[in-house]
Amino acid sequence: MKQSILILIVLALLVLPMSIIYGEDAGDKETISTTTEVLLIYDQLAADTVYRDNLNTVETLLSALSRTAERSSIDDYRAGQMSGYQKVIILKNTENAINNPAFIADCQNYSGALLYIGFVAPGLIPSLDSVPISRQMGRTVSVNMNGLAGNSIWIDDLRVVDERPGPGETTIGVGTSAYPFSKTLDRLTYVPTLISDPGFALGLGEILKDWFGLATAAHMTLLIPDIYPFSDLNMVIETSNAFYASGIPFALGVVPIDDNMDFPAMARFYQVLRYVQSRNGTIIVHRPSPVTVSDGNAVLSEKMYAVITKMVENGVYPLGLATGESLFFDKVSNVSPLNLFSSGVILPDPGITEPGSKETWALSSASLGISLETIERTSSQNRNFGNYPINTTIVMPLPENEAALAAQLGVINNKWLSLTDYKRLNNYWTIGQNTITSSASGIRVNGLPVSLSYDEEPIEADYRYQKPPEYSLEKIFTAGNTFLLTVVGIIIVLFIVIVVFSRRVYLNKFRKIAHNEEKNEPVKTSPEQEDNTP
Amino acid sequence: MNVFDYLMLINIFLIWSLLFVNIVLIVAGYVYYLKVEKEPPPEIIGEHPFVSIMVPAHNEGVVIVKTVTALLAFDYPWDRYEIIVINDNSSDNSAELLKEIQDTNPSRNLTVINTDNITGGKGKSNALNIGYQQAKGEFIAIYDADNTPEHKALRYLAAELKADDSLGAVIGKFRTRNKEVNLLTRFINIETLSFQWMAQAGRWQLMKLCTIPGTNFILRRTIIEAIGGWDEKAVAEDTEISFRIYLMGYKIKFQPKAVTWEQEPQTLGVWFRQRTRWVKGNVYVLIKNIGYLVDKDAKKIRFDIFYFLSTYFLLLTALVVSDIIFFMNMAGLVSTTIQGFSNLLWFTAFIMFILGVFIALTTEKGEMTVSNFFIIALMYFTYCQMWIIVTVYGVFQYLKDRIKKQDSKWYKTERFQG
Amino acid sequence: MNRNMDNNTLQPEKKLNQSILKIRAWSFDYLLKPSTLGVLVLFGLLVVVLFLPPVIGMADDGSTAAIILGSNLYNLGELDPKETQAFFQKDWGIMEYFNDNGNTQITSQTPFLNAAKNLDIAYTWDWLFDIRFYGAVIALFYLIAMYFLFETVTYGKRSKWAYVIVGLGVIIFGDTAYSAWINSFYPQALSFILVIILGSSLILMGQEKLNDYLLLGCFFLSALLLCLLNQQYALLGLFLGILGINLKYVDKKKHYQRICVICGSLLILSSLAAFFIMPNGLTKLSTYHSMTRGVLMTANNPEQALEEFSINPQYAVLTGTSYYQAISPETMDSQEMETAFFSKVNPTGVAIYYLANPGQLYEMLNRSVDSSFNIRPAWLGNYEITQGDPPGTQTSFFTLWSYIKANYLPGNFGFITIWMGVLIGVYVRFFRKGIIEKNERNTLRFVGLMTWLFIGLWELYVAIITSGDTDTLGHLFIFSLTFDLISFVILGKFIHWLEKQLRKVDWEARKQAFKNRNKDKKKNQEQRGYRL
Structure with missing residues (x-):
């Protein structure tokens, strides 16, 4: 009896976490509400x-x-x-x-x-x-929350609730005083x-x-945005190596380009992306700039399908979307398949203040993009940086050289940030034939787990860029060509011999005539003459 | 494979086969050259046959004096040859000049027949017929009015013809007198040399068949009698006569030691008109005798006809068509998909062509030079292309005349002092 | 009394009759001359097309902003960015206050703009600039240029065929594809006029019509204006200057020769100055295209081509892309692309690359000829937005010639080579004869045509170097134009020759001979001989 109860308890303990995980999944899979909230x-x-x-x-x-x-x-x-x-x-x-x-x-x-x-x-x-x-004009203020003190900025016209802030509340610090944020x-x-x-x-x-009333814990991730096939891939590799060595998980934002995907340049790019994946980097795709998508969502979906299918074929697994805010103001039907991503990073989008549509849609899980400077200027009361209240993603541009890389790495390390590995969050999407899911246990493509290890040769640039035109009768002509070349070659050799020989005849004849009078004597020719007649 | 591909195939085949045929002829010609060099020049055995030299002339005042002087200076017994100049409907002072020569050489057999536009003015063939009526010789030699033959030319020609009864005619060699004048005359010089050594010598060596070049040749009177005179309709009366001679079963031999120097056109316009005339005339002869191609009895001339046919029609057609297709290809109107031969091959063929022609040049004094080598190369791109135009135009003229049923005019080649 | 009255009333009548006769004679002499008639027809056409509604013009793509600022004009911004290329804007703004925009550009277009602006201000006392004033200024010179052109082909004669030729000229050059440019700020319209005047004055000098000095003046003035139009045209001025100096051989008069040499040298100097002073005029986009739609597109190995420019070979993925097909404007303007890509590409480098890879150059030439035969870029609309047409509509009124050209002429460089060969073959005789006879004036006809040919080919090459096959800078227009000009002049000469030949033919005799042809046949058959 006791044994069976123990077993039951053990089993329950085993099952419970799974259900929690599942529960979390279910909980995280908040449906995209069709009604605006x-x-x-x-x-x-x-x-x-x-x-x-x-x-x-x-x-x-x-x-x-x-x-x-x-x-x-x-x-x-x-x-x-x-x-x-x-x-x-x-x-x-x-x-x-x-x-x-x-x-x-x-x-x-x-x-x-x-x-x-x-x-x-x-x-x-x-x-x-x-x-x-209380209305105060011209103050230097900073926002403090969760033990994180933001950068001080100057505000011309500051209005604050003139009360004492409660404990644990976000406050606005004005000089030595603090007011509640809300x-x-x-x-x-x-x-x-x-x-x-x-x-x-x-x-x-x-x-x-x-x-x-959202209870989920916030996480912070790191994103290196705007990586093109022609970005400084050497720096990408170095950054990956550096981050891996420091145990920093990061994401790489790749701009989808659907032109010339068969070129060796693109293949090399995918190779680098695979390398990044093996160094704990996650691949995220950027929303294609609307300018590069000529019209209509048909073209957009074609583009995305083409790009992502190619990526998956090449072992690159994009797990999220990086986009500006304006995307959410487009009708969902227009932006398909971008809305199929479960997660994304929202980058600052200075262009929009009044975009077209009045209603938005949303991704299942998103995070706010903030700059590395913000992190730099935020000071933490604790040694560990702590967490922001909402999901954030540090957007860090690709360092231009090793010095810059070192500096950025320094900032991250010195702040003792706790960064989450993007791929360990629960992401999923289905585009075309491919369904990718990621979770703490790894990435699965169409249900099958994939390996992110890397061991490859560099890519040969042995690619046929332009198909040579096809010729008919190629064999006959090539054969004939060789045949005729040999024949003509022989004849040329023969002719040269004749020319050399004839020079002698010429000199003999005309020297003789020059010296002699008009004699009708036969010209003495050398005995080899006979052999040269073909 | 579209129709243009097939055309190109045919063209390539034609061009290459004809190229090889000509290579063979060049080599044969050179062999003959070596043979002739070894032999002594022909001698007349026995009595000198009486030769009637006929010189048809139309407004040749500029050159006729020099020509007749050279004819008078032949190394041949003066009483065994006569010179008949047919001054055909000339409007210049040829008559006076000829009279003057006659007066200064009263003892020579020099006859001048002056015709007007009623009796004459109907072309070279007609003039020859007129002269023939007064000719006494058993051999007839023809010289153009602008030729200055060498001393022994007549002797060699007559000796050859006498020595071999199977010969119907013997032709000599002609050189360009004004070859140094400009680039065109240099081209012509090379052309005549290579043509003679290749076409005449080579063909004699291989098939015992030559074509009469219209000047500096000698033939049996019996032949003229048998065919009833020259064909007045034929502008290219020399080719016509050659065919007749073959058909009668005779051979025509090439004796390169009998040399005459003639004046070639110095300007492009004159050259163009002269060659168009040749083409037109030869096309006429070809058409007239084309039936013999399938005639069993005409075995001898079948190759000749075929050779002419191939040179004038097939080769040049092939070149013209391939040029046209090339242009159409460039203009994007047409696309050919056959591989074709490599550029290297065409280049080596080009070198082969130059060398072949150069070999012909080595037979003459002063012609085996480096500059001639480059002139041959230049010729390939310029002169040969012009020949294509000449052929097209000549055929066109022929057709035009045919349609309009016009008489072919005897356009005279302009003479230049020299 | 009555008689006096009769006399008085008779005199005015007689005088009136006489004046009417004189006017008729004068108008017959001048107005109905083919050239003038052609110009009048064109005038009517232009009025209808450009000035009366629906007003036709070319949509502005923003590239002329700096030039119009130089005359204190600015874009009213009535259309949003996507619409500006699709619709033609008739109304622009004149700056009321001080123009503090540093981005102004002064070119030879400026005096025309200023003249038009002053006209507008004088006519309408507002700060709105109606582009039709500028169009009117340009149209005036356009008509003058067309007069010159017609004069060269008609030799001033009044034969039937002269009217035919002029009619053809109206169809070709009055085509709306050309005249639409008049109502726009692009330099195309002005270059149209200048190129025509340039060549025509040379040809007219060769034909010895009109005053030599007038023609010389026209030549040098138009050459000067042309080379100051744009930095790309500046180099052309160099060649034109050298040509100008060589004009001194044409006439023996000292005065004439001195003018030639002085003006020619001035031209060379000013074009050199213009080349170095004038801003580049190349946009990022055109530089981009010169690589992606030029060098890389035709290369056998784009990565290798990139390495020749010391550019990261990964940029090969952009091969064949145009505009913002692959990357966004922000990326194109980014610092990274500037250092890695744009700073390493310049027209000289591209020019040298093409000279080293003639196969690629040939392919590019083919493409450019093809697109140049569409005289108007397909993406610029002609109508105002108020007309309600869909965006980017182009007019098809009086566009017969441009339609034929775009659809029926073989658009590749092989065709152009053959055409060039024909042209040179036909005309070089005059050139040779002129040189041999030391009558250099006779060579001018050939020289005039060759100038056009040179300008056309030069612009073709420049178009390829600066913007690949997309011609974002409008150079192919000149090539298309010179092609038309040369073909037109040769056609005119051909028609003239045809007319001469036909005049020689005795039509009556031929008719009779044709009717009698059967009568002689029997007679001919009876004759013996070697006849065919």
Whole structure:
């Protein structure tokens, strides 16, 4: 009896973690919601102010948290829109008055979760008016969270909640004082100041994460973006080696190029990518620049299929997508198959403030791209850097030379970052015939595990770039050619002999005539003459 | 393989076979040269046969005096040959000049027949017929009005013809008098040399068949009688006569020791017209006698006809067609897919051609030079291409005349002082 | 009284009749001369095409921005980037305030632009520049150039065939594919005019029509303007200058010779100056194409070709790509590509490469000839956006010649070589005769045509070197133009010769002979002899 119970317990213990893992899988596989979750309303883009990128920041954060949103400006707001959403974000970039009575009315009646960012509009939201706000002009501030102190920046117009921050809260440090980054009142969360600084963005990220009730732990990964087949592949190899030696997992962002994929240059590129994979590097594809995709998603999908099929054929397994925010504003049907990636990195996309569509879609799991400088300028209270509240990816451009590599490596090491291996996260996608999944146990292609080890020869450049035109009767002509060459060769030799010989005859004859008078004597010729007649 | 591919195949085959045929002829010609060099020059055994020399002339005032003087200076018994000059419908002072010569040489057999545009003016053949009526000799020799034959030319020719009854005619060699004038005359010089040694000597050596070159030749009177005179319709009356002689069963021999010097065209225009005339005339003769190609009894001339046919029609057609296809290929209108031969082969063929021609040149004094070697190379690209144009134009002229039923005019080659 | 009145009333009538007769005679002499008639027809055509709605022009792709800034004009930005190449913009802005944009460029186009701008300001007192004013200025010179051209082919005569030739000229050069460029800021329209005047003045000097000094002036002026148009044309000025100096052999007059030498040397100097001073005019895109759609595309081994330029051989993956097909504009502008790729490619290097690889050059020449026969680049639209046409529509009004050219003429270099051979073969006789007879004037006809040929081939080569087979800089236009010009002049000469031959024929006699041909047949058959 005791034995069987023990066995049962052991079995349960064995099974449980698996189910947890599975559970995590299931949990992570959050379906891409077809209904948008959040309504994002903003007053103006404020293109002339420091708040011009606020909308962009909010949208990017939402995508980084895999949330979908619908966006509307206050002027375009229609009555009753808010009631369709359980969460609403209001972004007020300016102090201008609101001219939409429907909006004001709905605001005051809204019963769902409300996140308010920016300038307060008096009377708009009753509970907001009671929050004490201190307005300070011209301060150096830094955002602190989780023991990480962001870089100090100068803000002209700073508004802060004039209260003491609670323990563990994200704070805004102004000189020696600290204020809370946000204030939550019942269903209202208020963020007084937002600018497009990484510290503020991450702070807002944390707010959003809590606001959405997302519990998953955040991870930090490292990405080297924009690698082309003609990038400095030697540096790629060296960087891979250096990172591997330091135990740093990283990802390599490859720009898909579907031209000339059979060339040796491309084959060499794949070889380098395989090497990178063997050095704990993960391959991620960039979204192709819309300019390189002429029109329509048919061309995009053809391009991606071609590129990725070729990659998989060559043992390169892309596990994620690196893209700018604007991708999520395109209709899903237009961006297929990019939406089939389960995970991605959202890179800063300065171009968009008002992209076309008003609704977004989202990847299952995403992370916010931040620069290496941000990391550098962030100081940690602990020896270990710690974690940011949301998934982040450090975007580090390929070092130009070994000195730069050493410097960057130094930064990473000195910060004691805890970086996650991208491929150990759960990624999956299916494109065309190939399904790739990755997890802590490794990468599987169509269910079969693949090896990432590398041992190869360098590629020969013995490639036929242009097919030589086919000729008919090739054999006859080549044979005939050789035959005739020999015949002509013999004849030429013969002729040369005759010419040499005839020179003698010529000299004999004409010297004789020059010396002699017009004699009719036969010319004495040498006896070899006879043998030269063919 | 499209139609152009087949055309190209045929062309390549034709060009190469004819190339080899000519190589064989060159070698045969050189062999004959060596043979002739060894032999003593022909001697007349017995009585000197009486030779009537006929010189048809039309507005030849510039050169006729020199020619007749040379004829008068032949190393041959003066009473055993006569000179008949047919001054055919000349509008210049030829008549006076000839009269003057006659007056200065009263004791010589020098007859001048002046015709006008009624009795004459109908071409060289007609002039020869007129002269023939007054000729007394058992041998007839013809010289063009611009020729200056060498001393012993007549002697050698007559000796050869007398010595061998199977010969119907004997032809001599002609050289270019004005070969130093310009590049064109140098080309012509090389052409005449190589042609003679190759076509005449080679063919004599291999087949005992030569073609009368229109000047510096001697033939039996009996032959003229048998065929009833020269064909007045034929512009190339020399080729025509050659065929007749073959058909009668005679041979024509080449005696290179009998040399005459003639003046060749010095400008391109004159050259072009002269050669077009030749082509036209030869095409006429060819067409006229083409039936013999399949005639069993005409074995002898079958090769000759075939050779002419191949040279004028096949070879040049092949060259023209391949040139056209080349241009069309360049213009992208046509594409050929056959491999063809390598550039190396064509280059070696080119070298072979140059060497072959050079061998012919070694037979003459002062011609075996390095500069001639390069001139031959240059000829290949310029002169030979011009020949293609001449042939095309000549055939075209022939057809035009045929269609219009026009009389072929006797266009005279312009003379230059020299 | 009545008689007086009669006299008075009669006199004016008589005078009126006489004046009418005089006017008719004068107009017959001048207006109905084929050349003038042709010009008048073209004038009407241009008015309809360029000035009346729907207004036709060429869409602007932004490459002329610097030049128009030099005249204080700017793009109003009414169209967004994707639309600018698809639609023609009629309205532009004149800068009200000080032009502080450092990116201005002064070329020989500037005086024309300024003239047009002043016209616009005088006519409409606003700060809007209607491009039709510029079009009008250019069209004026266009008509003058066409007059010159017609004069060269008609020899001023008034025969039937002269009208035919001029008619052909109107069809060829009045083709909207050419005239659409007039309503645009591209240098193409101006180069069109200048090249025509250049060659025509030489030919006219050879034909001894019009005043020598006038023609000399036209030649040198147009050569100067041409070489100051653009950095690529500047080198051409060098050759034209040398030609100009050699013109001194044409006439014995000291004055004439001095002018030739002085102007020729000035031309050489200014073209050298222009070459070094003028900004490059090459865009990154055209440099990119010169490699990917040029050197690499035709090479047997692109990696090897890249190594000859000391470029990372991995760039071979870009072989054959054009525009932003493979890489985004950001990447193309990146520092990395600048150091690794663009800094190692320059026109001289590419030129030398092609000279060392003639097989590749030949293939490129074939492609370029083919694309040059489409006189308008396919991606630039002709209509205004207000017309509502789909983007990039090109007009097909009066485009017979460009249609034939694009679709029926063999577009490869082999054809051009044969055509060149024919041209030189036909004309070199005059050249030789002229030199032999020491009548250098006679050689000018040939020289004029050769100038056009040289300019055309030079531009063809420059197009290949600077932008592969995509011609992003519009050089192939000149080649297409000179091809048309030379063919036109030769055609004119051929028609003239044909007319002369036909005039010699006695048509009546031939008709009679044809009718009587059967009568002689029997007679001929009876005659004996060697007749065929």
